[in-house]
Amino acid sequence: MTNQDHLTPLLRQYQSIKQQHTDAILFFRMGDFYEMFFDDAVTASKILEIALTTRDKRNENPIPMCGIPYHSVDSYLPKLIKAGHRVAICEQVEDPATAKGIVRREVIRVVSPGTVLDGNLLDSKENNYIASVYPGKDISGLAFVDISTGDFHVAEIRAPFTFDDELSRISPKELIIPQGVDSSLFPNTSQLQTLCINTCPQEMFESGRALSIFDEHTRWKQTGMEDIDASSPVINAAGGLLGYLAETQKTSLRNINSVNVWKRDRHMIVDEHVQRTLELVKSQQSGQRRGTLFQILDKTMTPMGGRLLRHWILNPLMDCNEIIKRQDAIEEIKNNFTLRYKLRELLSNINDMERTISRITLKAANARDLASLNQCLGIIPELKGLLSGCSDQFISNAINMTDEVGELKKLISDAISDSPPLSITDGGIIRDGFNHDLDRLRGISREGKGWIARLEAKERQRTGIDSMKIRYNRVFGYYIEVTKTKLQGVPQDYIRKQTLAGAERYITPELKEYEETVLGADEKTKRLEQQLFEEVREAAARDASRIQKCARGIAGIDVIAALAEAAHTYHYVRPVINHGLSIKIKEGRHPVIEQMGYGGRFVPNDIELDCEKNRLMILTGPNMAGKSTYMRQTAIIVLMAQAGSFVPAEDARIGVVDRIFTRIGASDNISEGRSTFMVEMEETANILRNATHRSLILLDEIGRGTSTFDGISIAWAAAEFINRRLKAKTLFATHYHELTELALTTEGIFNSHMSVREWNDEVIFLRKVMPGMADKSYGIQVARLAGIPMEVINRSKEVLANLEKEELDDSGMPKLAHSEVNRGRRPAQTDIFSSHETHPVLTELKDLDIMNMTPLEALSKLEELRGKVEGRRWKVEGQR
Numbered sequence: 001m002t003n004q005d006h007l008t009p010l011l012r013q014y015q016s017i018k019q020q021h022t023d024a025i026l027f028f029r030m031g032d033f034y035e036m037f038f039d040d041a042v043t044a045s046k047i048l049e050i051a052l053t054t055r056d057k058r059n060e061n062p063i064p065m066c067g068i069p070y071h072s073v074d075s076y077l078p079k080l081i082k083a084g085h086r087v088a089i090c091e092q093v094e095d096p097a098t099a100k101g102i103v104r105r106e107v108i109r110v111v112s113p114g115t116v117l118d119g120n121l122l123d124s125k126e127n128n129y130i131a132s133v134y135p136g137k138d139i140s141g142l143a144f145v146d147i148s149t150g151d152f153h154v155a156e157i158r159a160p161f162t163f164d165d166e167l168s169r170i171s172p173k174e175l176i177i178p179q180g181v182d183s184s185l186f187p188n189t190s191q192l193q194t195l196c197i198n199t200c201p202q203e204m205f206e207s208g209r210a211l212s213i214f215d216e217h218t219r220w221k222q223t224g225m226e227d228i229d230a231s232s233p234v235i236n237a238a239g240g241l242l243g244y245l246a247e248t249q250k251t252s253l254r255n256i257n258s259v260n261v262w263k264r265d266r267h268m269i270v271d272e273h274v275q276r277t278l279e280l281v282k283s284q285q286s287g288q289r290r291g292t293l294f295q296i297l298d299k300t301m302t303p304m305g306g307r308l309l310r311h312w313i314l315n316p317l318m319d320c321n322e323i324i325k326r327q328d329a330i331e332e333i334k335n336n337f338t339l340r341y342k343l344r345e346l347l348s349n350i351n352d353m354e355r356t357i358s359r360i361t362l363k364a365a366n367a368r369d370l371a372s373l374n375q376c377l378g379i380i381p382e383l384k385g386l387l388s389g390c391s392d393q394f395i396s397n398a399i400n401m402t403d404e405v406g407e408l409k410k411l412i413s414d415a416i417s418d419s420p421p422l423s424i425t426d427g428g429i430i431r432d433g434f435n436h437d438l439d440r441l442r443g444i445s446r447e448g449k450g451w452i453a454r455l456e457a458k459e460r461q462r463t464g465i466d467s468m469k470i471r472y473n474r475v476f477g478y479y480i481e482v483t484k485t486k487l488q489g490v491p492q493d494y495i496r497k498q499t500l501a502g503a504e505r506y507i508t509p510e511l512k513e514y515e516e517t518v519l520g521a522d523e524k525t526k527r528l529e530q531q532l533f534e535e536v537r538e539a540a541a542r543d544a545s546r547i548q549k550c551a552r553g554i555a556g557i558d559v560i561a562a563l564a565e566a567a568h569t570y571h572y573v574r575p576v577i578n579h580g581l582s583i584k585i586k587e588g589r590h591p592v593i594e595q596m597g598y599g600g601r602f603v604p605n606d607i608e609l610d611c612e613k614n615r616l617m618i619l620t621g622p623n624m625a626g627k628s629t630y631m632r633q634t635a636i637i638v639l640m641a642q643a644g645s646f647v648p649a650e651d652a653r654i655g656v657v658d659r660i661f662t663r664i665g666a667s668d669n670i671s672e673g674r675s676t677f678m679v680e681m682e683e684t685a686n687i688l689r690n691a692t693h694r695s696l697i698l699l700d701e702i703g704r705g706t707s708t709f710d711g712i713s714i715a716w717a718a719a720e721f722i723n724r725r726l727k728a729k730t731l732f733a734t735h736y737h738e739l740t741e742l743a744l745t746t747e748g749i750f751n752s753h754m755s756v757r758e759w760n761d762e763v764i765f766l767r768k769v770m771p772g773m774a775d776k777s778y779g780i781q782v783a784r785l786a787g788i789p790m791e792v793i794n795r796s797k798e799v800l801a802n803l804e805k806e807e808l809d810d811s812g813m814p815k816l817a818h819s820e821v822n823r824g825r826r827p828a829q830t831d832i833f834s835s836h837e838t839h840p841v842l843t844e845l846k847d848l849d850i851m852n853m854t855p856l857e858a859l860s861k862l863e864e865l866r867g868k869v870e871g872r873r874w875k876v877e878g879q880r
Contacts, residue, residue: 009102011037011055011063017090017107023198024086024110027073031096034089035067047083048076077111078121084196086112109364110248113196114174117148117355117364124352125289125298125306126281127151131172132241133163134205134233135181141233142262143241144170147362149307149354150255150548152218154234155262167195168272169314174198176244178205200244207231210239217242218259228261255361257545268316268642269659273683277662277698278636279592280313293636296591297645299565301347304354304551305558312559316642318656323577326560326644329394331574333564334646339386340568343561346383350376353551361541367420367429367533370540373547374412380404380550387557395560401553403546408539415536427526429533438532441525448518452478455511463489470511478515479505563645570595572646575637580655581693582610583638583729587650590633591640594648603767604650607634609729611693614750616723616730618739619769621754622778624785626767627733628664630754631698634731635660638696657729658694661687663702677705681714688721697722697730704735712736723748740773841865 007015010030014037018026025044027034036044037055041064045052054062068076080087088107096103111117114130122128131144140157157166167175174196181199203209214235228234238259245253276284283291289298294313300306317323333340351372359365360373380402387399420429430438456470465486472478476497482490483503494506540547566572570591587604594602603626608614619627637647641654663683684702691697702718703711715736722730723746732739743751753774755766763781780796844865850858 006059013102013105017088017105021086021088021107021110024088024112025080026088026090026107027068029070029091029105030067032070033067034070034073035065037063037065039064041066043085044080047079047085074118074120077118081111081113081116081121084113086110086196086198107250109250112174112198112248114172115147115245115248116173117359117362119352119355122148122355124303125300126310127170127307129170129172130174130176130241130245131167131170132176132237132244133181134178134237134240136233139233141235141237142166143234143238144172145241145245145256147245147249147253147255148358149304150257150358150361150544151260151354152256152258153260153262154228154238155264156228156232156234158264165269165271168275169270176200176241178202178240198244200240204243205236205240207236209243210236212239213242213246214239217253217256249362251363253362254541255358255544255548257548266318268318268639268657270314270316270639273662274635274660275314277664278632278639278660280639281310291592291596293592293640296570296595297563297566297640299344299562299569300558301344301562302350302554302558303352304555305347305562308555309559309562312643312645313639316639317644318642318658320577320579320656323642323644325394326563327574327577327646329392329560330564330567330644330646332390332392332395333561334567337568339390340561340564342386343383343557344565346379346386347554347558347561349379350554353547353554357540357544357547357551360537361544363537365537366422366424367416368422370412370416370533370536371418371420373540374409374416377405377409377412380554383554383557395557398553398556398560401549401556403550405543405546405550408543411536411539415532424530424533425526427522427529430529435528435532438525438528441521441528444521445518445525448514448521451514452518455514463491465489476505476507477519478511479507480511481505567646570648572648573651575641575647575649575652575654577641578653578655581729582608582653582655583634583657583696584608584651584653585634585637585647585649586652588633588637588652589648590629591636591648593629593633605630605633605767605769607769609696609731611727611729613748615727615748616719616732616750618719618743618749618751618773619731619733619753620735620737620740620751620774622756622763622765622774623782625754625756625765625778627754628700629767630769631664631700631731631733635662635696635698656694657696658692659690659696661691661695661697663687664698664700675705680705684718688718688726691722691726691728693727695726695728697726697728699730700733701735702732708736712738715739716742719749720746735777737773737777743773 014026014028017028018038018040025036025040028036041052044050045064045066048066048068050066050068053065055065056062077087088110090105090107092103093106093108094104112130114128116122116128127146128148129144129146131142134141138158140163142155142157142163143153145152153170155166157163172195176198177200179199179202211230242253242256245256270280275281279292281292281294282288285291289295294310297313298306298309300309317326333343353373353376356365356369356373356376359369381404384399384402384404387395390396390399415430415434417429417431421427432439432442452470456468459470459480460466460468465482467483467486469481470478471481479497480494481503487504490504490506493508495508496504497507498505567574585607588607589602589604607617607630609617619630621627633648637649637652638654638657639660640647641652642656663680680702684699687697687699699718703713703715705711706714715732715734716739719730719732719739719742722728722732723742727748740751742749750771751773752769752771755768755770756774756778757764757766758778758781763778763785780793780800783796784790784793848861853861
């Protein structure tokens with residue numbers, strides 16, 4: 001930066017504050033603008049697309065500068081946050097009118113991708129987590145919190161799980177790590193490539209300090225953390241994260257008052273590959289919600305419900321009893337149309353209570369937030385009354401969480417006006433009648449303005465100047481304005497204040513005296529209103545834990561109602577869940593594809609998998625026939641069932657699955673020097689290392705990234721390993737028809753195929769899964785559908801016909817070349833090694849008396865003849 005000796009006092013103040021926040025863009029409040037200087041200005045002007053100017057242009061090295069209006073910050077801040085920057089908000093913390101010298105300024109908050117509170121910057125249906133990791137020898141610690149809701153979790157990471165597995169599940173927007181952490185621990189998943197990573201001093205993670213701050217927020221010894229020792233790396237991660245948040249938010253984190261210990265074995269593992277392949281919450285193509293399972297199931301009416309539903313989808317349960325509790329609740333709401341309709345109508349009027357109370361506790365809320373909270377609290381009694389007749393335990397427990405917080409509701413109703421302004425300093429927040437002093441000041445202000453009007457009328461009558469006006473501006477306060485044509489009527493007691501081109505401005509002692517009374521009352525009114533508002537906001541903050549619990553109860557009810565609505569609308573059935581090892585689905589459907597209307601009416605299919613005779617299905621059939629859809633719908637139905645949802649099928653009986661593995665599709669990772677085949681093999685290796693007999697595996701086209709023989713060999717060996725060693729339920733789609741022979745020789749492996757029909761040289765996809773293997777691949781017909789020129793299609797048929805025959809003709813020429821020779825594109829060559837004599841093996845075969853040979857003699861003779869054929873082939877090859 002510039003030498004401070006050449007800077008103005010203002011810029012020296014700026015640099016002093018900037019040195020404390022070198023990793024953030026500093027929004028420096030100057031009057032009605034946030035100004036940025038030096039490198040911050042250069043960076044921000046590009047991202048915000050605003051003009052870059054300079055300060056002190058006459059200087060040889062003018063200072064880069066840009067700015068935004070303070071009232072427009074909500075439209076500019078998101079751009080910087082989405083670009084991965086942190087922004088330090090620096091405000092004027094004293095009145096410029098009373099300040100001596102430079103106005104005192106302080107950073108009141110640092111906004112980063114993981115600490116956003118403003119609803120305009122947040123996805124209402126997705127948690128905005130900031131995470132912290134602390135690596136240990138055998139156990140590592142993970143903590144993550146959504147500061148906008150107070151949702152706080154910790155987890156111990158043990159092999160074979162990694163930080164990548166967990167971070168891809170929670171998808172944080174920001175990651176806090178200690179200095180010196182091995183870079184190999186950084187997430188490599190594509191979902192987290194844009195993750196904002198901040199390195200913090202080791203002292204923040206030091207055990208004693210971390211335990212102290214963690215205990216201050218959560219009273220961890222009383223929160224069901226019996227399995228977490230005080231020396232666990234979890235404490236380091238959690239304490240370091242809370243310390244970072246306290247440092248950046250500049251206020252007490254009272255919205256974080258409890259912690260949830262994440263138990264990995266209680267949930268099915270849904271890693272990044274599964275999320276992407278099954279398109280659970282984001283579309284592979286657009287990265288948006290449209291075309292995902294979440295979009296189809298999300299009939300929630302509240303933001304809290306939407307976030308909880310997303311959590312259920314990404315964290316299916318393993319406990320059958322817990323799953324059945326959700327199913328029972330869905331069934332009760334589904335079977336009562338009137339209740340479901342009224343319930344969803346009530347829920348639609350409830351706003352984001354979780355994020356509202358967090359803004360309140362962090363002193364970032366305005367009066368409209370309090371009014372919004374008050375509206376939600378007013379609906380709770382009606383909600384409880386509506387559900388009071390429900391017999392389901394899940395619903396009863398959720399209703400018991402919904403505290404009406406009656407005393408707070410009365411306070412907000414009495415204090416806050418119906419339509420308060422956005423700013424807490426503009427007045428008009430507090431109702432008349434709430435505070436006696438405020439009413440008195442308002443009376444003075446209102447009477448004062450009436451007095452000004454009466455004074456104007458009196459002076460007009462006294463002076464005879466009908467055009468006289470009493471006006472106000474910030475510089476002079478109230479004044480009397482008289483046009484120059486009427487100056488002869490101005491009384492002697494008027495004191496000239498300002499001369500204009502066409503008028504004179506005057507004041508009188510009487511006007512000035514009353515001005516002080518009126519303006520003083522206005523200013524005191526605004527200050528008192530702000531004080532009263534902050535007292536009400538503080539009262540709401542004291543009830544934060546009760547309101548958060550209430551919001552969780554409402555979210556649970558909302559998700560149950562949403563899944564009941566989806567089950568009714570889409571004709572889903574309740575699956576039977578057990579701890580067995582089989583999956584049996586009758587007339588299963590893909591929940592997304594059937595609703596998106598791709599390709600007309602959806603064709604349902606059955607599937608039966610177990611860990612005995614039906615472990616591994618070899619699925620064959622042409623491209624576009626529906627293999628991938630069939631595989632994906634099976635996995636999605638299992639996942640939906642374990643999330644507690646009803647499923648798209650006529651009947652479903654599902655043994656709990658511990659993890660879904662997918663190897664469908666691949667692409668180069670050029671930036672890391674990994675080819676398509678390498679990526680494919682790494683994903684396959686992960687499956688072979690980590691799958692168990694309770695896993696569900698989806699494999700599509702293993703080995704296609706290398707030569708045919710290598711690919712078949714790898715696919716064959718992988719299938720054998722899964723079937724023999726892992727004994728996992730597996731769907732194995734392939735174009736290698738050689739793999740279908742596994743079903744003939746190996747117990748547990750069976751063949752199925754996608755049914756197609758040919759008509760007039762065209763292929764018709766029936767989308768139906770049938771027993772047995774496909775008779776051919778229909779690749780040429782699919783190529784024709786894709787628009788390949790007919791010249792190429794016809795030539796492909798010729799080549800295919802030759803490939804399906806013997807390799808050489810009688811003259812020793814490759815039959816693949818025949819059509820080219822016959823077309824005259826190159827002359828035929830005589831094979832000097834060819835022979836026109838009859839092969840001796842053929843002669844010997846003709847002479848065999850097979851009716852009088854024993855089976856053993858026939859086999860022996862067949863082996864002898866094969867040896868002669870092989871010998872002749874090698875002889876011809878050698879001559880060439």
